[in-house]
Amino acid sequence: MESALRAAKVISKVLPLILPSVKERHEDAVAAEILMGRLRAIAPAEIEVALMGSAAKGTSLGGNRELDIFLLFPKKYEHDRMCSLGMEYAREAFKKERTEVKYAQHPYLHVFAGRYSADIVPAYKISRIEEKGSAVDRSQLHAHFIKSRMSADLRNDVLLLKKFLKTLGVYGAELRIEGFSGYLCELLVLHYGGFLPLLGAASSWHNPKLDIAEYYKGKEIPAFLQAPLIVIDPVDSNRNVAAVVSQTSLSRFVFEARRFLKSPSKSFFFKEKQSHSRGKIANIMKARKTHIIALRFAAPKVVDDILWPQLKKTSQCIVKSLQALDFEVFGYYHWSDGKECILLLELSRSQLPAIRRVSGPAVRFSQDCEKFLKAHKNALNLHIEHERLVAVEKRNLQGAEGALKEMLRTPVKIGIPENFIPLVKKSRILPPNSLLAKKYLEFAGDYFTRRVA
Amino acid sequence: MESALRAAKVISKVLPLILPSVKERHEDAVAAEILMGRLRAIAPAEIEVALMGSAAKGTSLGGNRELDIFLLFPKKYEHDRMCSLGMEYAREAFKKERTEVKYAQHPYLHVFAGRYSADIVPAYKISRIEEKGSAVDRSQLHAHFIKSRMSADLRNDVLLLKKFLKTLGVYGAELRIEGFSGYLCELLVLHYGGFLPLLGAASSWHNPKLDIAEYYKGKEIPAFLQAPLIVIDPVDSNRNVAAVVSQTSLSRFVFEARRFLKSPSKSFFFKEKQSHSRGKIANIMKARKTHIIALRFAAPKVVDDILWPQLKKTSQCIVKSLQALDFEVFGYYHWSDGKECILLLELSRSQLPAIRRVSGPAVRFSQDCEKFLKAHKNALNLHIEHERLVAVEKRNLQGAEGALKEMLRTPVKIGIPENFIPLVKKSRILPPNSLLAKKYLEFAGDYFTRRVA
Numbered sequence: 001m002e003s004a005l006r007a008a009k010v011i012s013k014v015l016p017l018i019l020p021s022v023k024e025r026h027e028d029a030v031a032a033e034i035l036m037g038r039l040r041a042i043a044p045a046e047i048e049v050a051l052m053g054s055a056a057k058g059t060s061l062g063g064n065r066e067l068d069i070f071l072l073f074p075k076k077y078e079h080d081r082m083c084s085l086g087m088e089y090a091r092e093a094f095k096k097e098r099t100e101v102k103y104a105q106h107p108y109l110h111v112f113a114g115r116y117s118a119d120i121v122p123a124y125k126i127s128r129i130e131e132k133g134s135a136v137d138r139s140q141l142h143a144h145f146i147k148s149r150m151s152a153d154l155r156n157d158v159l160l161l162k163k164f165l166k167t168l169g170v171y172g173a174e175l176r177i178e179g180f181s182g183y184l185c186e187l188l189v190l191h192y193g194g195f196l197p198l199l200g201a202a203s204s205w206h207n208p209k210l211d212i213a214e215y216y217k218g219k220e221i222p223a224f225l226q227a228p229l230i231v232i233d234p235v236d237s238n239r240n241v242a243a244v245v246s247q248t249s250l251s252r253f254v255f256e257a258r259r260f261l262k263s264p265s266k267s268f269f270f271k272e273k274q275s276h277s278r279g280k281i282a283n284i285m286k287a288r289k290t291h292i293i294a295l296r297f298a299a300p301k302v303v304d305d306i307l308w309p310q311l312k313k314t315s316q317c318i319v320k321s322l323q324a325l326d327f328e329v330f331g332y333y334h335w336s337d338g339k340e341c342i343l344l345l346e347l348s349r350s351q352l353p354a355i356r357r358v359s360g361p362a363v364r365f366s367q368d369c370e371k372f373l374k375a376h377k378n379a380l381n382l383h384i385e386h387e388r389l390v391a392v393e394k395r396n397l398q399g400a401e402g403a404l405k406e407m408l409r410t411p412v413k414i415g416i417p418e419n420f421i422p423l424v425k426k427s428r429i430l431p432p433n434s435l436l437a438k439k440y441l442e443f444a445g446d447y448f449t450r451r452v453a
Numbered sequence: 454m455e456s457a458l459r460a461a462k463v464i465s466k467v468l469p470l471i472l473p474s475v476k477e478r479h480e481d482a483v484a485a486e487i488l489m490g491r492l493r494a495i496a497p498a499e500i501e502v503a504l505m506g507s508a509a510k511g512t513s514l515g516g517n518r519e520l521d522i523f524l525l526f527p528k529k530y531e532h533d534r535m536c537s538l539g540m541e542y543a544r545e546a547f548k549k550e551r552t553e554v555k556y557a558q559h560p561y562l563h564v565f566a567g568r569y570s571a572d573i574v575p576a577y578k579i580s581r582i583e584e585k586g587s588a589v590d591r592s593q594l595h596a597h598f599i600k601s602r603m604s605a606d607l608r609n610d611v612l613l614l615k616k617f618l619k620t621l622g623v624y625g626a627e628l629r630i631e632g633f634s635g636y637l638c639e640l641l642v643l644h645y646g647g648f649l650p651l652l653g654a655a656s657s658w659h660n661p662k663l664d665i666a667e668y669y670k671g672k673e674i675p676a677f678l679q680a681p682l683i684v685i686d687p688v689d690s691n692r693n694v695a696a697v698v699s700q701t702s703l704s705r706f707v708f709e710a711r712r713f714l715k716s717p718s719k720s721f722f723f724k725e726k727q728s729h730s731r732g733k734i735a736n737i738m739k740a741r742k743t744h745i746i747a748l749r750f751a752a753p754k755v756v757d758d759i760l761w762p763q764l765k766k767t768s769q770c771i772v773k774s775l776q777a778l779d780f781e782v783f784g785y786y787h788w789s790d791g792k793e794c795i796l797l798l799e800l801s802r803s804q805l806p807a808i809r810r811v812s813g814p815a816v817r818f819s820q821d822c823e824k825f826l827k828a829h830k831n832a833l834n835l836h837i838e839h840e841r842l843v844a845v846e847k848r849n850l851q852g853a854e855g856a857l858k859e860m861l862r863t864p865v866k867i868g869i870p871e872n873f874i875p876l877v878k879k880s881r882i883l884p885p886n887s888l889l890a891k892k893y894l895e896f897a898g899d900y901f902t903r904r905v906a
Contacts, residue, residue: 206817228840247839251816255837258819284833289807289851330810331845348808353801354742357783363704364659366711373906380737383903384708386700387681392784398742450836453826 007196007264014269015156018163020062028055031116032067038093039071039120047089048072048125052139054182057146059158061166067118070140072125079133083107086122094120103303105135129236141235146186157195161185163269164195168256170249176308178246180253187212187231187241199257205229205250213237255452276445278436284448285432290330291350291400294435295343297427299336300419310417311336314424315343321407321414326352327400335443341423342430342440344447350400355380360389401429460649460717467722468609471616473515481508484569485520491546492524492573500542501525501578505592507635510599512611514619520571523593525578532586536560539575547573556756558588582689594688599639610648614638616722617648621709623702629761631699633706640665640684640694652710658682658703666690708905729898731889737901738885743783744803744853747888748796750880752789753872763870764789767877768796774860774867779805780853788896794876795883795893797900803853808833813842854882 020028032051039049053068054060071089073082083106090109091099100110108121123140124133132138150158165171165180173181180188191212192198202208209221209230215237221230222238228250229242260268285292295318299307315334322329328349335342358376361368363384372389376382381392397403407414411421435444473481485504492502506521507513524542526535536559543562544552553563561574576593577586585591603611618624618633626634633641644665645651655661662674662683668690674683675691681703682695713721738745748771752760768787775782781802788795811829814821816837825842829835834845850856860867864874888897 203819204817248837251837251840255816255822255842258822287807288833291806330806330808348806349802353744353783354740355783355801363708364657366656369708369711379904380741381901381903383905384701384704387704389708389905448834450834451832452836452842 003261003264004196007261010264010266011160011195014160014163014266018062018159018269019156020060020064024062028060028065028067028116031065031113032069035067035111035113035116035118036069039069039089042093043071043089046074050140052121052143056143057150057186058152058155059146059150059162059182059186061159061162065116067116068139069118069120070136071120071122072140073122075124075126075131075133077124082124082133083122086120090120090122108136132236138233138236138239142183142233145235146183146190149190150186154189154194157189157198158186160195160269161189161198164256164260165253167269167271168252170245170252173244174308175244175305177249178244179249180245181241184231184241184245187234196261199261202254203258203261205254208250252452259453274449275442276449278441281441281445281448282433282436285435285444288346288448291347292432292435293345293347293350293401293404294430294432294440295345295404295427296430296434297341297343297420297423299339299341300423302419304338306419307336307338310419311341313415313417314341314420317415318343318404318407318424319345322347322400322403325397325403325407326356327403331447333443333447335440337439342435342443344435344444345400346447347400352395352398354395354398355392356395358391358393360391362387363389404429456714456717457649460714463717463719464613464648467613467616467719471515471612471722472609473513473517477515481513481518481520481569484518484566485522488520488564488566488569488571489522492522492542495546496524496542499527503593505574505596509596510603510639511605511608512599512603512615512635512639514612514615518569520569521592522571522573523589524573524575525593526575528577528579528584528586530577535577535586536575539573543573543575561589585689591686591689591692595636595686598688599636599643602643603639607642607647610642610651611639613648613722614642614651617709617713618706620722620724621705623698623705626697627761628697628758630702631697632702633698634694637684637694637698640687649714652714655707656711656714658707661703705905712906727902728895729902731894734894734898734901735886735889738888738897741799741901744800745885745888746798746800746803746854746857747883747885747893748798748857748880749883749887750794750796750873750876752791752794753876755872757791759872760789760791763872764794766868766870767794767873770864770868771796771857771860771877772798775800775853775856778850778856779809780856784900786896786900788893790892795888795896797888797897798853798857799900800853805848805851807848807851808845809848811844811846813844815840816842857882 032055036049036051043049050070050072051067052070054064055067071086073086077085087107087109094109094111098112101107102110108119111118111120121136123136124131126132126137126140129138129141162171162182162185165185170177170179172179188198189195191210192201211217211221211232213232213234215232225232225240227240227243227245228247229245231241233239233241256268311334315332319329319332327347330346330348332346333344360372363369364387369389376391376393379391379393383390397406408424408427411424416424434440485508489502489504496502503523503525504520505523507517508520524539526539530538540560540562547562547564551565554560555563561572564571564573574589576589577584579585579590579593582591582594615624615635615638618638623630623632625632641651642648644663645654664670664674664685666685666687668685678685678693680693680696680698681700682698684694686692686694709721764787768785772782772785780800783799783801785799786797813825816822817840822842829844829846832844832846836843850859861877861880864877869877887893
C-alpha cells in the first residue's frame with residue numbers, strides 16, 4: 001500500500017514534466033490546420049483531409065511535433081491511381097518545403113515544415129475493417145476507436161507509459177527496436193484502466209493474450225497471431241497489435257514494471273544514458289580475456305524496417321554457423337547507421353584443436369556400424385566407448401577468423417538474407433580496438449556494460 | 454554360408470595352436486597330484502583336498518600352469534578357525550616353497566612350485582548354494598556344474614573363446630580388465646552350444662539376459678543384478694556371473710564377434726600388439742594440438758581389484774570436476790603399475806576467458822529474480838535475453854593446470870575414493886613429454902593410436 005502511494009506521488013511529479021504545454025498544444029493544432037488547409041486547397045472536395053496518429057488522439061508526448069495527415073479517398077478510385085494522385089496532391093501542396101518519399105505498404109510523403117514534420121499518407125476512407133484496401137486504411141479506425149473511448153485522465157496515463165517505455169528503450173514499433181507502438185500503448189492503458197493498473201498486471205504476465213473486443217471468447221487464438229505478447233486489434237480480429245514486440249522487449253517491460261512498483265522513482269522516466277570513455281571500454285574489453293571480432297560490411301540500401309530484421313538474421317546465421325563448427329560464442333551484438341553494419345562477436349573459444357570427436361552408432365546396430373566404419377576408415381582413432389563407436393577425425397578450420405572468412409565466401413549456404421549476401425561477401429574483420437572509434441563507441445559500450453539493475 | 458565354412462576352417466587351424474599338448478596335460482596332472490599329496494599329508498582326513506578352476510574342468514589354455522587347490526572343511530568348523538587352520542596347513546605343506554598371502558573375501562596362500570603356481574584356498578565343503586559360508590565355497594559348485602555338462606568338443610570351444618577374448622583384451626574378471634571370467638566363458642559356450650553359435654548370438658545381442666537354470670522364468674530379474682550383460686549363475690540365483698563385464702568390454706566383444714563372422718581370420722586369436730616408437734607418439738601428440746596433462750600420483754598399497762576401480766573413479770571425478778568448471782575434456786586414460794598412477798587428460802579447451810555466463814530465472818518468476826539480482830549484484834553485466842535474466846561474472850580459475858591443482862587440494866569435495874585422497878593431494882603434473890618415457894610409452898601409445906578396425 002505504501003509503495004502504491006509512493007508510485008502515485010512519483011507519477012504526479014513526472015506528469016507535468018512530460019505533458020505538452022497548453023501553448024504547445026495550441027501551436028500543434030495551428031500547424032496541423034495550416035498543413036491540412038494546403039492539402040484541402042489542392043485535393044478535390046470528395047477527398048477528406050484528416051489528422052491521424054497521436055496528435056489526433058491527444059496522446060503525443062511533449063516536444064513531439066510530428067504529424068500524420070491522411071488523404072482519404074472514396075473507394076471508387078482504383079488503388080494505384082489513389083496512390084499516385086495522393087502523392088501528386090501532396091507534392092503540389094508542399095512544393096516549397098523539403099520533402100522525402102517514404103515507403104510502407106505504399107509510398108507516402110514526408111514533409112519538413114518549420115519545427116514540424118508531417119507524413120502525408122494517401123488512403124481509402126473506410127468505416128469498417130472489411131472495406132480496407134491496404135494496411136494504412138486501418139489507422140482511421142484506430143483513431144476513431146481510441147478517440148471514442150479515451151478520457152483525459154487515461155490520455156495522461158498513455159503519456160506516462162510512452163515515456164516509461166522510451167526510457168527503457170522499447171518504445172516504438174520499428175523493427176530496430178522491436179518495441180511497443182503508440183496504438184499498443186493506448187490499448188494497454190484503456191484495457192487496464194490506467195498506467196499503474198497496467199504495470200500491476202504486467203508484473204505477473206505469463207504468455208499475455210489480450211482480446212479487448214472479445215473476438216475469440218471461448219475460442220483458440222489463430223496460430224498466425226502467436227507472439228510473446230498478443231493484443232488482438234479491436235478493429236481487426238486478424239491482427240496482433242503487439243506482433244513486433246520481441247520476447248526480450250516484453251521481458252524488459254515486465255521486469256521494469258515490477259521494479260517500479262516495488263520502489264517507484266522518477267529515474268524510470270528520465271534515466272540519463274551513461275556514456276563511457278574510450279579508455280574504460282578498452283579496459284573492460286581487455287579484462288574479459290575473450291576473443292573479440294568486429295565484422296564490418298556495407299549496409300544494403302533498404303528502409304530501416306527491412307534493414308534491422310535482416311541484420312538480426314544475418315548475425316544469427318553467422319553465430320549459429322560458428323557454433324556448429326564448435327567455436328563458442330559468448331555473446332554478440334549488431335549495429336548499423338544505415339551506411340555500414342558492424343557485427344560484434346565475443347568468443348570464449350576461438351582456437352580449436354586439430355582434431356574433433358565424431359560420435360557413432362551403438363555397436364548393436366550392425367549396418368549403421370558398417371556405414372560409420374566406411375565413412376571414417378581414415379580416422380586418427382576409431383574406438384568403442386560404452387555402447388558406441390567413436391571416431392577422432394582431423395579438423396580443417398581451427399581459427400575463428402579463418403572459419404568466418406571461409407564461411408562468408410558462400411553466404412547463401414548459411415542462410416544470410418538476400419540483401420546482405422553481396423555485402424557480407426565483401427565484409428572485413430576489423431581489429432577489436434576499432435570498436436573504440438567514436439562512431440562505434442556507444443554501441444560497444446552498450447554491449448560491454450549492459451545492466452538492468 | 455561361405456563365411457561359416459571359412460570360420461570353421463580358421464578355427465580348425467587355430468585350435469591345435471592353443472590346446473595344451475598331451476605331454477602338458479600329463480605334467481599338469483602330476484604337478485597337481487604332488488601338491489595335493491603334500492596337503493593331504495598334513496591336513497586331517499575329514500578335510501578334503503580338491504582341484505578346482507580350469508585345470509579341474511579341463512578348460513585351461515596351453516601354457517597356463519596355474520592351479521587352484523581347495524581345502525574343503527566340514528561345516529562344523531567355525532569360520533575364522535577354518536580360515537586360520539587352512540592357512541596353517543598350507544604354510545606347513547609348502548614351507549620349503551616361496552609363498553605369498555593373498556586376500557579375496559578371506560586369505561589364501563599363493564605357492565610358487567617350480568614351473569607351476571598354485572592358490573591354496575580354505576573353504577567349506579558344500580553341495581548346495583544354501584550351505585554356502587563364504588563366496589569361495591561357490592567354486593566347487595561351479596566345477597561340478599561344468600564338469601557334469603561339458604563335452605570334450607565344448608571344452609575346445611571354451612579355449613577358443615578364452616583366446617579370442619584374451620587377444621581382444623577382455624578376458625579376465627579382474628577389475629582392471631572388466632572382462633569375461635573363465636566360468637563365464639564356460640557358461641556362454643555351454644548355453645549356446647559352442648564358440649561359433651555364441652558369436653552368432655552375440656552379434657545381435659541387445660541388453661543380453663541369460664538365465665540358464667531358468668530361475669526367473671516369467672519373472673523380473675532383480676534390480677541388484679542389473680549390468681550390461683546378465684548371466685544368472687546356474688548354481689546361485691542371486692549372482693550375475695557377468696557383473697564385472699563393463700559396457701565397453703561387452704560392446705567390444707559384440708563388435709569383434711560380428712567382424713570375425715563376417716571375415717574370419719587367425720588374427721582374431723593371435724593379433725600381435727603393435728608397438729609404437731617414441732618419435733611416432735611424440736608426433737601424434739603434437740599434431741593433435743590439444744592440451745595434454747599427465748597427472749602422476751603414488752598408487753595406494755591395495756590389491757589390484759581395489760586399485761583399478763578406485764583409479765577409474767578417481768579419473769572420472771577429476772574429469773567431471775574439470776568439465777563442471779567449463780574445461781573441455783577430449784579424452785582421458787589411466788594407468789598404474791601398482792606403484793604409481795598416471796592420469797592422462799587430453800583437453801580441447803584448457804584456457805578460459807576471465808568471465809562466465811550465469812543463466813538466471815525467467816523474468817516472470819518474481820521471487821527467483823529478486824534472489825538472482827541479490828546474488829549477482831556485483832556482476833559485470835546483468836541483462837535480459839529473451840525471457841531470462843543473464844549475469845556475466847568474473848571467473849576465478851582460467852587455466853586447467855591451476856584449476857586441477859586447486860581442486861586436488863581438497864579431493865574429498867570432488868568425491869575421490871578414500872585410498873586415493875592423501876595420494877592425489879601430493880600429485881604432480883608432469884610435462885606432457887614425460888608420457889614418452891619407456892615405462893609409460895605403451896600406455897600413451899594405446900590411447901593415442903587406439904583403433905578397433
